[in-house]
Amino acid sequence: MNDRPNMPLPDLYRTMRRIRSFEERVAELYVRNGTAGSMLHLSIGEEGAAAGVCAALRPDDSFTTHHRSHGIFLARGADPNRMMAEIAGKSDGYCRGKGGSMHIADMALGHLGANAIVGGGIPHAVGAGLSYRRLGSGAVSVAFFGDGAMQQGVLYESMNMAALWQLPVLFVCVNNQYGMGTRIDRAAARTDFAERAEVFGLAAMNVDGENVGAVFTAAEALIASARAGRPGFLCVSCFRFYGHGRMDKSPYRSAEEEEAGRRRDPLLTARNALIERGLATTAELDAVDAEIANEMDATIEFAIAAEPPPLSAMFDDVYAPGEVRPEPMRMRLERILACT
Amino acid sequence: MAMQELTYREALRQALADAMTEDNRIVVIGEEVGIYGGAYGVTRGLIDRFGAERLVDTPISEPAIVGAAVGAAMTGLRPVAELMYVDFLGLVLDQLANQAAKIRYMFGGQIGVPLVLRTQGGTGRSAGAQHSQSLEGWVMHTPGLRLAMPATVADAYHLLRHSLTLPDPVVFIEHKALYTRKEAVDLAVPVLPWGRAAIRCAGSDVTLVAYSRMVSVAERAAEALSNEGIEAEVIDLRTLNPLDMETVAKSVIRTGHAVVVSEACLTAGPAAELVARITEECFDFLEDPVLRLAAEDIPVPVSPALEVATIPTVSLIQDTVRRMLNR
Ligand SMILES: Cc1ncc(C[n+]2csc(CCOP(=O)(O)OP(=O)(O)O)c2C)c(N)n1
Ligand SMILES: [Mg+2]
Numbered sequence: 001m002n003d004r005p006n007m008p009l010p011d012l013y014r015t016m017r018r019i020r021s022f023e024e025r026v027a028e029l030y031v032r033n034g035t036a037g038s039m040l041h042l043s044i045g046e047e048g049a050a051a052g053v054c055a056a057l058r059p060d061d062s063f064t065t066h067h068r069s070h071g072i073f074l075a076r077g078a079d080p081n082r083m084m085a086e087i088a089g090k091s092d093g094y095c096r097g098k099g100g101s102m103h104i105a106d107m108a109l110g111h112l113g114a115n116a117i118v119g120g121g122i123p124h125a126v127g128a129g130l131s132y133r134r135l136g137s138g139a140v141s142v143a144f145f146g147d148g149a150m151q152q153g154v155l156y157e158s159m160n161m162a163a164l165w166q167l168p169v170l171f172v173c174v175n176n177q178y179g180m181g182t183r184i185d186r187a188a189a190r191t192d193f194a195e196r197a198e199v200f201g202l203a204a205m206n207v208d209g210e211n212v213g214a215v216f217t218a219a220e221a222l223i224a225s226a227r228a229g230r231p232g233f234l235c236v237s238c239f240r241f242y243g244h245g246r247m248d249k250s251p252y253r254s255a256e257e258e259e260a261g262r263r264r265d266p267l268l269t270a271r272n273a274l275i276e277r278g279l280a281t282t283a284e285l286d287a288v289d290a291e292i293a294n295e296m297d298a299t300i301e302f303a304i305a306a307e308p309p310p311l312s313a314m315f316d317d318v319y320a321p322g323e324v325r326p327e328p329m330r331m332r333l334e335r336i337l338a339c340t
Numbered sequence: 341m342a343m344q345e346l347t348y349r350e351a352l353r354q355a356l357a358d359a360m361t362e363d364n365r366i367v368v369i370g371e372e373v374g375i376y377g378g379a380y381g382v383t384r385g386l387i388d389r390f391g392a393e394r395l396v397d398t399p400i401s402e403p404a405i406v407g408a409a410v411g412a413a414m415t416g417l418r419p420v421a422e423l424m425y426v427d428f429l430g431l432v433l434d435q436l437a438n439q440a441a442k443i444r445y446m447f448g449g450q451i452g453v454p455l456v457l458r459t460q461g462g463t464g465r466s467a468g469a470q471h472s473q474s475l476e477g478w479v480m481h482t483p484g485l486r487l488a489m490p491a492t493v494a495d496a497y498h499l500l501r502h503s504l505t506l507p508d509p510v511v512f513i514e515h516k517a518l519y520t521r522k523e524a525v526d527l528a529v530p531v532l533p534w535g536r537a538a539i540r541c542a543g544s545d546v547t548l549v550a551y552s553r554m555v556s557v558a559e560r561a562a563e564a565l566s567n568e569g570i571e572a573e574v575i576d577l578r579t580l581n582p583l584d585m586e587t588v589a590k591s592v593i594r595t596g597h598a599v600v601v602s603e604a605c606l607t608a609g610p611a612a613e614l615v616a617r618i619t620e621e622c623f624d625f626l627e628d629p630v631l632r633l634a635a636e637d638i639p640v641p642v643s644p645a646l647e648v649a650t651i652p653t654v655s656l657i658q659d660t661v662r663r664m665l666n667r
Contacts, residue, residue: 037466
């Protein structure tokens with residue numbers, strides 16, 4: 001691993017293990033019929049991107065994400081219980097059960113929102129950058145998105161604005177090689193994505209997501225540059241270990257390809273590096289893993305036990321509290337039927 | 341052909357296959373329509389029969405997908421553009437509403453845009469606010485676009501086949517909860533012509549006007565009401581543009597009572613248009629105000645407990661009709 005002396009590798013390992021462990025529990029909760037629907041996008045294999053970039057952020061920085069974002073949010077310090085409750089559509093969740101896996105957010109942690117529209121959240125980071133510069137806050141905003149969004153027009157409008165206005169923004173493409181069943185080479189004639197960002201005037205890098213240390217180092221440099229007024233772009237190459245969503249068994253790719261892809265495991269690579277360098281023993285890492293497994297097991301029970309939102313909550317938060325609310329159709333009918 | 345058990349999904353696939361066999365100008369273009377077989381499996385296997393030249397997998401670039409379909413339709417192809425979710429209309433409205441819908445008119449009738457935009461909408465999968473909407477009202481509000489929303493397996497087939505013969509852009513909205521609906525159908529038996537509403541269930545006490553998935557909800561309500569001695573007539577609009585007011589008005593003039601059922605949001609939605617027309621055209625025959633049962637005026641929540649409560653149900657229709665008729 002190419003990293004500097006004070007590389008927080010043990011912490012990065014812990015973060016990645018927590019993500020892996022959490023995602024495995026999401027899959028389990030789905031099998032147990034405890035999730036709200038099946039549109040659950042696991043980030044197993046992508047932990048290096050989430051852990052590496054988020055470790056380089058300051059607490060006052062913010063970010064937006066795509067739909068495969070459990071890992072990014074956990075790496076930012078989310079409470080896994082509240083995350084799992086949200087994924088189950090329960091009122092103890094981060095968005096009171098209304099957002100679910102694909103629309104999770106937490107303003108307290110600077111999570112401006114996950115997005116189920118490919119590319120939808122990218123310009124929000126540009127807007128956040130505009131705010132921070134105008135308000136002089138010194139914060140940076142990061143837009144996370146998948147390789148699929150590399151073909152979405154709004155990305156290019158956003159990169160251009162960020163470069164033109166020299167905003168404190170970092171674009172992070174989590175390039176897991178696939179958008180649903182479409183591999184990047186079937187979506188683009190040229191797949192060097194950093195090359196594209198560069199021509200807009202962004203500081204651009206490609207990095208191997210199997211190496212969390214390299215991701216961290218690159219992110220640190222690009223975030224510092226963005227903070228100083230030169231926005232950046234980081235493409236983190238990795239592999240989506242499993243199907244697109246819970247129903248997808250990936251029939252469009254070969255077993256060999258999957259096997260080779262899964263060998264690019266950022267978690268295993270970091271674990272081996274820690275042991276090789278004498279930073280941790282196998283027994284110590286096993287203990288970390290076990291502790292995390294317990295913590296994540298509890299999220300399932302928490303989510304199952306949590307209450308669904310009450311029906312009355314349906315009409316909350318369409319508009320701000322205290323503002324005129326939508327009149328429930330059933331109440332309206334009562335009113336009309338009462339006078340006919 | 342003969343009677344066969346088909347799902348809504350299979351009927352759509354059959355319609356595409358039959359149309360593509362007859363007309364080699366037809367190409368399907370969209371995300372995951374080829375190798376993957378469509379996000380909801382509608383185009384599964386078609387790439388093996390028709391090849392990647394006619395089942396064109398695209399990058400995730402919706403405005404360019406629809407825009408390219410417009411250009412192709414103007415120059416000799418008959419594109420079927422697939423929009424994975426109707427919610428993504430947000431991305432493509434320029435190409436659909438400002439371009440496809442207006443080209444024939446703006447250019448003085450020189451050319452039309454014979455494309456079909458296939459998509460699907462509605463609730464039922466806890467897919468949340470950005471993947472569960474019913475946006476047919478946006479389409480209805482745009483002159484120049486045809487709009488079909490099949491409720492049955494036979495209509496899934498025939499309306500799609502007919503869409504692929506029309507000279508103007510058609511938005512074809514399927515319902516995600518209907519794909520597994522199964523019926524015994526004989527596809528050789530013609531259905532009602534395009535633009536005509538179907539009476540799914542005859543009755544003399546009240547007219548229930550519905551389309552897409554709400555047709556079967558209304559049918560179940562009619563069945564339940566029938567057990568109480570109330571005979572509801574269920575009309576399936578099939579196409580919202582053209583809109584068959586003649587069939588609706590005839591029914592309402594007989595029953596004197598009408599309820600419009602829709603899964604789209606209540607305010608300024610398709611049901612509002614229907615109620616306005618019924619009121620204008622049948623005023624002297626109405627014994628009660630025409631009512632709308634529609635989705636609540638809120639985004640669709642993910643929580644399954646809330647999601648089901650956002651749209652009309654069998655019991656809501658039943659209660660409403662009962663009270664409307666004072667029974
Ligand atoms: C605008 C838009 N188009 C299409 C989709 C359907 N869709 C959801 S995820 C996805 C693939 C996205 O791929 P990528 O950006 O690489 O993210 P990944 O799933 O690989 O994390 C598609 C096509 C969508 N949600 N939004
Ligand atoms: Mg991807």
